[in-house]
Amino acid sequence: MSKNFKALPIQLSDKLVAEIKEGNSLFQKPVKENGMPAFVKPVNPITGKGYSAMNALILGMQRHDDPRWMSADAARYAGNWVKKDEKGTMIEFPKTSDIQAIRTAEGKVIKDDAGVTQTKTVEFDKPQRGQAFLFNGSQLNDLQPLEEFLAKQNEGQTLSSIERAAKLIEDSKAVIIHGGQEAYYDKQRDAIFLPEVEQFENETKYYQAAIHQLAHWSGHEDRLNRPMEGKFASLDYAREELRAAIAGILIGGELNIGHNFGQQKAYMSNFAKILKDEPFEIAKASRDAQKIANLLLGVSQKREQKQGAEMPGFKKGDEIAYMDTTYKVLETYKTKSIKVEDGEGARKVLKPDYGLYKSLLEAKTNPREPEMVLEEEQGQAEEQGQQQKIGR
Known part of the structure; x- marks a missing residue:
């Protein structure tokens, strides 16, 4: 590979920074x-x-x-x-395996009588x-x-995009308080604040705004437990906004409702700075956004296909690839809780209302291509103090 080749996250960050400066990124032009x-x-x-x-x-x-x-x-x-x-x-x-040519001790490729190169499948100890x-x-x-x-x-889909969005919000069980002029999530009260539907340009924009705030809501310690620190307009604040913005894009695409990052002007310069200075942040933000989408879509996606039908569950022996590891179900309980073991041997009991439980259920019933885990994983320093309003 050429020494000048840039890692894919760097290529993506470079392109996003250029689009942000031109004003035509997905965040700015939905x-x-x-x-x-x-x-x-x-x-x-x-x-x-x-x-x-x-x-x-x-x-x-x-x-x-x-x-x-x-x-x-x-x-x-x-x-x-x-x-x-x-x-x-x-x-x-x-990549967990590769097909390679079979060679002699001297390194020569072995071929059959027809001249076809003989191959073997090599399993990697760690994904490459x-x-x-x-x-x-x-x-x-x-x-x-x-x-x-x-x-x-779309066969079998009986709900419109708006109805699917409404159901996703209802199934989340999030506390939503209507009134006022701002849309934001209050961490301290664990509640979403939204203007009345009539104050939005149309119903679609209302649900897009609600989904964006639900993305922030998912980061609560009782759900995905995501760091959401920093004052408004700070870089730490922008990191959380980047995750919510990407999640809104993913969920909007899934529901065919589109996305609209309403307060984009307030964050674009910080997005560009983060992506320029820390290009691998886009990979981390994308993984967090996938977790958000899995959590929010996992509850409602299957219910809308089979109204009144029981949600699919887990069984002992299930192996579920999720994020950067594979979880094995060791035990299932009458309460629907499960005991799982991850790829490093760590074991834990998950209850149905846990974020990881819902994400694993979504990963089992609606598998996606797994995400590449990067070696470049720098720790993030924790800042003092917390900002309660998020996503304004």
């Missing part, structure tokens, strides 16, 4: 000139799976209206071909960074018409 959402949730049309947060952000920033993404090889196997002169978009993923170039559906020939694909995707 709708394209054609009226379509700026971010369309990317999906692999063959597996039906979505992509992890950072990869979804990378793919979504290409601004395609078609949500379908796959590699050239996958497209070819499906009978499709990349159009001439089209360029792929690079993503990263944790894998990379792939993906192509959007608009870059491929002979693909199923987009309208037909979207119609099939």
Whole structure:
């Protein structure tokens, strides 16, 4: 690999900083000139799976209206071909194995009588960074018409985007107090404050604002327990806003309601500074945003498909890949609590109202491509004092 090659998070940060300065980032322009959402949730049309947060952000920033993404090889196997002169978009993923040529002790490749190189599958002790170039559906020939694909995707969906957003908020059980002119989350009271629906330009913008505040709400110590410190307009404050903004993009894409980071002007300079000075922060923020999306979507997503049906649960022996490890279910209890063991051998009992429990349930029932874990993990210093209003 070239010495000049930049790690993918650095490439993403560089592009985001440039877009922020130009005023056309996803945070600043949630709708394209054609009226379509700026971010369309990317999906692999063959597996039906979505992509992890950072990869979804990378793919979504290409601004395609078609949500379908796959590699050239996958497209070819499906009978499709990349159009001439089209360029792929690079993503990263944790690679747990590799197919390698079988060689002699002298290093020569072993071939069979037909001249075909013999191969073996090598399992890695630790996941390694894998990379792939993906192509959007608009870059491929002979693909199923987009309208037909979207119609099939929406089969069985009885709720509108607005209804799904309302249900997500209801299922969260968050305390929401209406009135006043500001939208924010109060940590001390563990409550969300929102203006009345009528004060928003339309109903969609109300739910977009509510989802953004729910993203902050998820960071409470009883849920995802995320650091939310720093005074308004500080860099620490902006870190939390970055996580909530990305989560709003992911959730808005999932619900087809779009996103709208209303107070973007107050944070853009700090976003740009953080991404320029600490480019790997985008990977950390994306992972936290994925946790937020998993938590908020995990409760309502399956209920809306089968009204009145019992939520899927866990069984002993389940192995669930989530974030940077795999959790194994050791025991299940009548209370629906579970005992799990992570990849490092740590064991804990999770109750149904725990954030990790809900995230694991979401990961089991709606698996996404796993997120690449970076070696560059710098600790964050804790500042004195707390800011109670978040997300103004």
